[in-house]
Amino acid sequence: DAGVIQSPRHEVTEMGQEVTLRCKPISGHDYLFWYRQTMMRGLELLIYFNNNVPIDDSGMPEDRFSAKMPNASFSTLKIQPSEPRDSAVYFCASSFGRDAPLYGYTFGSGTRLTVV
């Protein structure tokens, strides 16, 4: 398996523009997580899905952020409009079944977002 695949690896955009980050989880994994990593706040859980259904979105910072999982092999995280304070590395992770905490998560390589 190729692991969790995120695209793009780097994104530079202007303030006010819409940004879409993409994630392909490991085939067969039924949990998908979106994290944001910054120097100031560390690694924050934004939202997670189980069987394509959002379970907990309490970490989504504000209405400008939205996430979807239209099928088991694809998820998007969208920011509209983007702001400089959204600059961070965004990670996607996936895991299998109720035993997810027992086996840990598999992380993608991240998308480094810079909003200028």
Place this chain on the structure above:
Amino acid sequence: AQSVTQLGSHVSVSEGALVLLRCNYSSSVPPYLFWYVQYPNQGLQLLLKYTSAATLVKGINGFEAEFKKSETSFHLTKPSAHMSDAAEYFCAVSLNRDDKIIFGKGTRLHILP
């Protein structure tokens, strides 16, 4: 709510010296505990995990961690540091099999030649 505290955002050790990265957890029930490692420009990788079996857990690359309930700690150690160990290390906690994993703020390990 559960949480983890990592003491020291940066730790420096000489090559060949003992590595000790500290993690304390807060949980009302026996937790699941993890250490993850993040190399530059990469995602996080699972280093080792504690899931209520043996209290001394061995992971990859010679790392190990000991669960001490009396001290609510799960410190990560390696007897002899190698230059390739330079990375950021995250302690994490989960309350049960259905719960999400909460990460600490991370400790960046620097290896001095």
